[in-house]
Amino acid sequence: MSASPDVNHFLSIPWCASLIGDIDKLDYIYPQDENPDIDLFHRRLLRVDNGMNAFMNFAKRAPQPTDGSDLGIFAIREMTLLVDVGVNVSGWEGVCHGGFTSFLFDIAGGWLGQANVMQAIADGKILPTSGSMTKKLEVEYLAPVLVPRVLMLKSKIIKIEGRDIDIGITLEDERGKILSRGRLASIITQPKKARI
Numbered sequence: 611m612s613a614s615p616d617v618n619h620f621l622s623i624p625w626c627a628s629l630i631g632d633i634d635k636l637d638y639i640y641p642q643d644e645n646p647d648i649d650l651f652h653r654r655l656l657r658v659d660n661g662m663n664a665f666m667n668f669a670k671r672a673p674q675p676t677d678g679s680d681l682g683i684f685a686i687r688e689m690t691l692l693v694d695v696g697v698n699v700s701g702w703e704g705v706c707h708g709g710f711t712s713f714l715f716d717i718a719g720g721w722l723g724q725a726n727v728m729q730a731i732a733d734g735k736i737l738p739t740s741g742s743m744t745k746k747l748e749v750e751y752l753a754p755v756l757v758p759r760v761l762m763l764k765s766k767i768i769k770i771e772g773r774d775i776d777i778g779i780t781l782e783d784e785r786g787k788i789l790s791r792g793r794l795a796s797i798i799t800q801p802k803k804a805r806i
Contacts, residue, residue, distance in 0.1 A: 616664040620692050623760060625784050629690070630668060638669040638686055638725050660696025660758065667691050667721045684726045684770060685733075691718040691763040699757060706755035711781065711790055715749050718763035719777040719794030726767075726775075727798060741799045742775070749792040760784060765794075773798040 613621065613633060620626040621633070633639060669689040693714060701707035723742035730736045755761065762782045769776040774797055781790040 616666050619664040620666050626692055636668050640667040658698055660698040663694040663696055665693045685729045686725050688766045689722040694760045696758045706757050712749045714763055715779050715792050716744055716747055718765045719779050720744055722765040722777055723775050723796040742796050743799055745797050746795040751790050753789045755789050
């Protein structure tokens with residue numbers, strides 16, 4: 611698999627490389643390319659010097675649950691987002707702005723939902739025009755998020771009910787200390803039927 615500049619950036623950081631492992635064994639990795647027409651907000655607006663320097667989502671396909679629960683169309687139960695942030699995402703000097711932190715939670719949880727939708731489309735389980743959108747986001751700030759640094763957000767599907775997805779998210783430092791935690795409610799969007 612050919613890696614994007616952001617992926618190569620994280621592979622050059624020892625603790626991130628250890629966390630990622632062999633990229634050829636990942637079932638999902640984003641970004642895979644530098645398509646300038648998607649994710650415009652963080653690809654363009656936040657790519658300022660010492661802002662959001664690099665980001666990467668990755669996941670492994672979930673094994674079939676042994677507890678009797680059903681993933682339905684969802685093949686990816688957990689995902690990790692790595693983001694290298696500089697001082698220009700600060701509210702107070704050297705402390706990440708809370709609004710930027712909540713943006714990261716939206717990205718981390720939203721991409722877990724969207725990755726599953728994209729996989730379900732590829733598997734022919736849902737229509738190609740389906741998508742995933744955030745309905746509700748809650749973030750609890752537990753400790754200051756000091757910057758610059760690489761942050762790790764872990765998202766996990768908690769519950770699936772119909773088109774609704776409940777996702778738990780933690781923001782952690784390189785040692786695994788939880789700095790913030792939250793929940794994201796997402797919904798699978800479906801195309802409206804054409805009127806005749």
